[in-house]
Amino acid sequence: xxxTAAQILIRIRDERQLSMSSLAVLAGVPTSTVSxxxxxxxxxxxxMIRRLALGAGYHLHLQYYDLFTGRLEDHPVGAGxxxxxxxxxxxx
Numbered sequence: 001x002x003x004t005a006a007q008i009l010i011r012i013r014d015e016r017q018l019s020m021s022s023l024a025v026l027a028g029v030p031t032s033t034v035s036x037x038x039x040x041x042x043x044x045x046x047x048m049i050r051r052l053a054l055g056a057g058y059h060l061h062l063q064y065y066d067l068f069t070g071r072l073e074d075h076p077v078g079a080g081x082x083x084x085x086x087x088x089x090x091x092x
Contacts, residue, residue, distance in 0.1 A: 057086030
């Protein structure tokens with residue numbers, strides 16, 4: 001099942017009972033960024049999702065399916081794995 005960034009962010013805020021502005025402060029991003037992601041107007045980088053998750057007290061764990069080998073791969077996203085530049089940055 002695919003989950004969008006908007007769904008992840010809405011769930012994180014709901015579970016932590018955070019407003020958009022509260023999460024934005026915790027993550028160090030503008031409230032408008034949280035709003036644009038949740039409304040689907042912006043597709044954030046992996047780094048931005050990680051930043052927002054960490055702000056709410058979550059550790060991001062990436063799981064992906066390799067179509068060529070048929071293996072399910074797990075990858076904990078730790079410090080330095082993705083950029084911290086925000087929306088303008090690129091995933092590595």
